[in-house]
Amino acid sequence: MRVSSADNGGPLADVAAALVDRHGVVVGWSRGAEDLLGRPAAEVLGRSVLRLLAGPRPAAASTVPDGGTAVLLGRSGRPVTVCYRVVRLPDSAQVLLLAVAAERASETERAEALSRALLSQDRVGFVLRDTELAVVRTNIGYGGFPGPPLAAGSRLSDVMRPSDAAVAEAALRGVLETGEAFAGRDQRVRSTLPPYGDWSWSVSAVRTEDSNGRPTGVAVLLVDATEHWRAARRRDLRHRASAGIGGTLDVRRTAQEIVDMLVLDFADYAWVDLADAVLTGDEPPKTFGGGDLHLRRVAVRSVNGSWPRELLRPGGAVPPFPDLPMVRGLQDGRTIVVDRAALERGLADPAHIRLAAPEGGHSLAVAPLFARGLVLGDVAVWRADRPEPFDEEDAALLAEVAAHAALSVDNCRRYTREHRAAVTLQRRLLPQATTSTRAMETTGAYVPAAGGAEIAGDWFDAIGLPSLRTALVVGDVTGRGLHATATMGRLRTAVQTLADLELAPDELLTHLDDLMARLVEEADPANRDAVGATCLVAVHDPVTRRCTVAAAGHPPLIMAVPGGPARPVTVNPGPPLGVGGLPFEARTVDVPPGSLLALYTDGLLQRYGTDIDDSTRDIADRLAALQRSGGSLPSLARALMTDVERPSLRDDAALLLARTSALDAADVAFWKFPADPAAVARAREAVTGKLAQWGLEGNAFVTELIVSELVTNAVRYAGGPVGVRLIRAEVLFCEVSDPSNTQPRMRRARTTDEGGRGLFLVAQLSRRWGSRYGPRGKTIWVEQELSS
Template identity: 40%
Template structure:
């Protein structure tokens, strides 16, 4: 019997009563009280006849007699509630069962039959015997007094083996002790326990774990005391299995594809399914999955080889597997061949028969392993993503005695689809990262240019982040008059775009440095270039975002004066190590990052003593994951203070100490130690602003070249000096200075106070002038003009004779 607000699905909210053979009520539930309004204390121990409408009392007696000898009864009975109202009620009466001290008893359940409910007899038929709800009555000692057919089927234990025994005596696998504790709690408190879920096995289906939902409610006596427990149980395995599959897929989705590494992703798939889904998992990939090239269309007669990429087992070492990770494999599920990878769907083999021809004849070694390790069920699913065939995933069971089912195949296909996307992402990432690395490696200097005034060393490490390599770069640029340009920069972003942008900026710096621009002026031109590059991109373009925010530091070192002029655009300051090991970060003017425009750049000047070290670096060296920038700079200073190390060793040690593992950004460190020119390598003269001084200058130059052992260059140098001085006297103003530098080359300089730059032109046959600079260009390896605050300097370089090169 159920109240109008009860649940007519056979749950613990049903109105239930226990009646003896003489019609006395000995059990009364809260559901019965809600239906008829009588409290247990008012009806328990009294005849139940007054609760039945007069017209149905004789009929009820016949029903009781039939149930004493039969299997139960179901039908409609009119009952009378506490207010005297007659209530049509759908009733189910169990077959008679015996209770201690009470004799034969009947379990009566039901719910109100409403006029608007067209519930036929077929719906009510079988509540106690055929409904999907198991029911049982337990004595105060928690021994079975009565149970219905459904509960008997759930447990697989016959009724006669249950009656009079406790649950824990014959079904310990169903968490019997915990269930009995719940029933004891209901006996003690009289409070029902609703929808308690648990998992376990049963004799009816020992190879599969089942999930059950059980509700316990008390049976009360005449004095209101609890005299027993009735419980109802439903098999919710399908619902539980669906929830478990959802949880499993969520866990698998969180674990698959995290590394952007093909082999690691394959192993992740094998790890995630063992042991929750399979006892052995193997992931075999096509050789093309590791190729850096885009895989070509796969034809049935042109299938590439396969190798084992992932392996996991419940047995240590996976002894049941024929191939180890990295070894070639040929396995596809029979009777298929490898064309199955192209268009085949998942294969489910619930039962493996190692004695069948498909295994025993065609693959006897594998059949032997199946017998040895009791591999009894298999699922195999191709790995395909974005029209790309990647390989095959195979799952097997051995210790898990349950065979794979169709639902398991669907789950395996979903897992394979997710893993395939992760594998394809990793393959594409690897290809794109290799492309970016190759591009970046080709754009960065292959070897630092040999320069006279500095000893240099560098270390560059590409980023290990998932976005790929960054845009860090550096360079050492030989400039005129033995000067050296040092540059380091950082382009925001990662991947091919950042590498290509870095190449464009490096090329621009080469061009601007070749024009002998001061550092601040060079950065201003570079800033204009970045703005133009940004404007070329569409508003939502990726490249433009990569260019915007690039940083750069440019320095020019003069080995004659030992002065280093620097300017920076949003870049960290250089680090300077004095000869005594003192380390500092000079407070130089800092300009905005490149591409912002509208603000000037300023230069600062340092004097670098012989034996000191200057370091230029990118922020990846001092900024790690969770690392404070100031801390990174202090650690860099501590490492570089070790002045006794060779420069290459010091550079490598600094990067190793500050970046011990994979880093999210590129790292570049460029160290330089000054090697100033000796006074004997430089000589200069003040030249009168008089054409007659040219001849005297030639004599002084010849004398100095003879002292340096460079007599072979006397004739060409005299001609160069004559042309440069004559050109300056004719077109320039102010005092003149002639300077010779002997370093890796012989440099001849003429300085004046004019800002006008000479230009080379081709003189016609009858022209008297215009051949001077053309002649200078023919006699030198290179020449140019360098503007200074006082005017300009025209310089020309000549290669030293082989005997004079040291």
């Protein structure tokens, strides 16, 4: 009888089997027995089994032990040592002898011992998988190696997310198909079954084979690197928090950096709430207990990118809280962790719960933004998709991140306060943006650098001068911040004062240069190189239709004539203010009525390119095109400063636009008289006649007195020729010019004095009066209200 014992291979292919009757005669012989002893069945069947033994033989087969080691005779008398076992069959006199080569038995025992050792490990995981990658044996999740429990026959997709399982199975199938093992492969495992959690394993895998080299599965060894991974994740989160939070001085962007850093690797939902006072740069009030905490949602982030409609959205006010221990804990600077059930019990308000708890959220951690003893707000994170709740290590990590973030938020708050103060100061120092007179319309604009950098000392000014003239000024102080703004304020005050003296533009810049030199001397020696300014001054006269320009290291004025091109008014620029050593030169140009003048700082040039000449031409072309469009001055200024086709400003920029006009020749009268006492009467007569022609007889008496006094003084003390000019506008201007540079001085005459009352009378009869100097002599002007 031939006995089959896994003739086609398998785990029992090496086992020899023989069936023996009650007399000890072999009645069955397997192929494994043929292979083991080299004896075919025909040679053994029908003979006593004892004849297969080498050495002394027992008296009868029944005396053979039920198991042990024996030496059998192979073909040609070759001894074969085997380990055997006698299996007595129930209800039969026959017995089954099973034997395997002794060395093979030792290997099996060692393999079994190794398997038992691996399965009992709690530091090394072991999974034996078959050719379908189903679990055969494992020690994971059954009191040994930590991880999700793997039942026999289970697959990776039964305990892992499909995406993670697909990647892991692809790697194992590669080992099964190619026989190429891998070692030390990192594998993240997030269990979808209890106990929920995240693990990080270092995975090694080899293919298992039978004695014939055919694949039987994959043996997988795992080393738990979860603690190392968690520590690395915490280090990475800390590093990203220190490197990624606080790169800006904008409080809202900083808040967004916080939530962007926390979502994905740490939480599924995150938000930042800040006190309303923080957003305006002020210190938040100290609060204790519940109530309205005056918090506002500033930044949010969710794992899927979209913020649920039910949750409080950015910009919304946080509802009042009950007086809860968690609220007081946050106010004391502690980080709190609660589950959803505890939060719902505490809030006890369905509407508030909907705003505060995302769908599926099961674990909440909140850390205060605590800096310098102030609670600026809080950072809250939820876990929903990931099953494991926040633990103490997570709370400690969130507290570290919040502590770093709080310093950044506080820096933003303090910067916001200082920036607001500086901007307020600067805007209060700047003049009214738009002015309009009979002689000129002006508009000014100031734009800080993109990104909200520190404000600088750029300024503009349009100063009305007597006789309808206008001084146009633009300047740029070196540096940024409050010191630049303060310097700008001092310079602008000086310009206003010097303008009242009606100095020529080059003389005005000379006085400003002296002032800046004093400011340099007053500055700290280490900062003197950072004190300086550039400036351009232009004085326009609508009567002569001319403009005089001088510059101190400043870009040129651009003039666009009606219906024509726009070109820079080239002038030899002196050095920046504070340098000294060189004079300033002035240039006078004709200005047709309706011309557009543009004065600007270099921040506007930088917006149009890096080359100054090219940028100046670009601005000129743009100005000419805008003038032809016929828009209002404010709209033209906005177009120049905020053209969407241009890049953002890299520096602060100031712009002053002026549209000129001219007085009608019929509104101006001029006479010239010799230094003769008789000229006084002729001057009175000429002035009276012109006022009558203009229909201003009501001004005749006062104007006669003023002209009489001023011409008399000019004839007596200055000589001739004496010029008299009347200008009719919103007010009446009367000017008397002489060749003397002597400063007129008003004094109070004594009762016994025969003269000395001329300028006193002029001052009493006019709205205001003053004098200015020209290349040859001076001009005394008087301003009167019009009378019909």
